[in-house]
Amino acid sequence: MIKLERVNKSFQNGKPAVSDVSFEVNTGETLVLLGTSGSGKTTTLRMINRLIAPDSGKIYVNGEAVTAQETTSLRRNIGYVLQDNGLFPHYTVAENIGIVPSLLKWDKKRIEERTRTLMEKLHLPADEYYDAYPQQLSGGQQQRVGLARALAADPPVLLMDEPFGALDPVTRASVRNEFRSLDEISNKTVIMVTHDVQEAFQLGDRICLMDKGTIQQTGTPAELLFSPANEFVTQFFREQRLLLELNAVKLSDIRTLLPTDHVTEKVSFILPEDASCWDALEQMTTLSAPVYYSFDDKLIRIDSAALMQAFTQYKQTISSNGRSTRLS
């Protein structure tokens, strides 16, 4: 659990870097700090593990003010992933992953077991890479090692500063998907900084959109899209609006608007429960056929026309209601 209360920080020249920032992130939740460069998102992140000291305000990690904790032990309990991975070039992959556990004085055997487990989970074959040096790895592999290093001591909190920012689009998508499906993070409090809107929508349970050091809006992806707090929020998502909306609206959100004819025949592929309209559309276009979705143990068939109709209807309802609509 992480909580910020009215945190302020100015640059050395007196210009505010972060003004009056407050938010709370619960255990198991991922909050994305989204904004352009200079919006104060990285500064906010770095104040949480005390790499930067706030001028005023309070920051709590796991219920305790960070200033009340010893800096090094606070940091050892927070996983930290950096954009340029920051791997130690003079350490092997295994040594890199084992840094925090060895700072915490785990015994050697435990560190090795943990390292091998994590490498397995992150698709880095230990036989091949255990004793390799970071320079011998590809960018995507290095970033995976960076992630494994942050997770090594199983910290309750994970801070990620543009973790996929330095990767090419293809690698980026694959590492991102791996991250999303990683069981290690399900019970952690995660704060991630990014300027990539799609990434924010894909990974964030909630998004905190920042500009010029202040929070513009904090909410679920759907809340930001369908009930923007101000003009800035609207403008920010303008370019990719349709894509984001299709992503943000889950099939479960519009199930009442979808056709209800049940299907009884056997089908080979059923969309997952949390699939979005985008996922459904993607399936339809790849298969050139309707797709199947199940709720309340009933299987329904959706084609593109029906889907788009339901989606449009849904949007009309919520914009006329003018309120947050995420039902799930």
Added chain:
Amino acid sequence: MEDQPGFPEFVQQQAGKLLEQTLQHIGLTFISLLIAVVIGVPLGILITRKKKLAGAILGIAGVLQTIPSIALLGFMIPLLGIGAKPAIVALFLYALLPIIRNTYTGILQVDATVIDAATGMGMSQQQLLLKVQLPLAMPVILAGIRTATVINVGVATLAAYIAAGGLGEFIFGGIALNNTNMILAGAIPAALLAILFDTGVARLQKLRMRSVKTALYILPFLLLILSSFYLLPAAYGSSLVAGFTPEFMGRKDGNLGLKQVYGLDMRTVVISDMIMYKAAYEKTLDVISGSSTDGRVKAFDLQVLEDDKHIFPPYYAAPIVRQATLDKYPELAPALNKLSGIINDSVMTELNYKVDHLKQDPALVASDFLKAKGLLQPARKGAKGTVVIGAKIFGDGYILANMYKLLVNGYTDLEAVTKTGLGGTKICFDALTNGQIDLYPEYTGTGLLVILQADKTVIDSLIADKQKVYDYVSTAFMQQYQIRWLPPIGFNNTYALMMRKQQATELHITSISDLKEYLQHH
């Protein structure tokens, strides 16, 4: 030169001495390097944390680096005397800058993201330094140590000037004696040491990351071992310590003669002419190889020991001139000869005393003297041609060169230019034969023994008679080099062993035989 042995024979003959000097050289280099690392690396680390100090500390180390090495050694003598101490301190100061600077830049060059990650993961400042900054800065720090090592191997040759030993003894001895083998015997090992250590440290630099950790433990150990080399050729010895110039060490009419003729064997260090007298005065040395007309004999109250077995040949000074120059300007010889017969031993000592001890300008001393003798004429500012007058680095030369300049300018239409401070006999004589200078004052003994390197039989037949020596060198120089010896100036600046007057009196030593006698019983 004709009967100089070949280089391999020379090395074979001098193997013991060569080994001793090489070990001393390695020792000097690494003791100072070790101290520089012990002090420089922490200083470098300090200034990465207190950046305000960085400018000042790097500035000071930089200024130290720009002081000419021989001057730095000179500064050390009043503070630390002579011998190993000032040499080590001077070398240490030279090694400091590259080590501090490379530690500083090496640590600052470490990727900021890596530092950020290390800090963010909860490393303490000490862990950050030891696990991240130092290992990653190590190649750069080693590059600094490498530079410092090579500098030190080079500068350590100068240690021979202040009785700290090392390969400089051969190099400077060889230059002074016009003995190429001796120069090479010093220079080649020194160059080899530089190359060896350079590639050695370069190897360390290229070690894989993992082995760097091992290297970190081995390095101090290795430095310590190499440093201890200096102590190996430990003092052997006698109760009195002698300090001889590099030139004196290798001369037949120097230390070799003392050993052969007198059987004198005492603890000897090699030292520069410039600081030898003072070292004797300050009781760091007891016996020195001075020159009889040196002003410092008077200044430091030293007593010349009688050469009762006549090993020091006559050293009468006379200008030697290129015959080509004399042919071109016939008026030159009469002008130069005005000085002939005017300066005797005591006059020369007095003149040297004024320059060396009273710090009067040699040019002024020269003109005052000529004025007193009624020989000074105002310069004619003639433009007929230029005559270059050289002089060796010791006192006599400066004054004589200045007198000749005044005489040439006053009595001829030629313009005289002085080129003083030429390192030694070899440099001076080579300059003369190459035509870079036209004349310089030389001593008959030097001409016979150093330049002509006459046979032993020839020397033995001549050495007791100053006129025979003069006649022999005059003829030989003209035949071999087309260089003319003009008439002698009058004084005999011969080599002499000297001691503090007080000590000589106390020990009842008046001659070199007395000294030998004394040493045998103590």
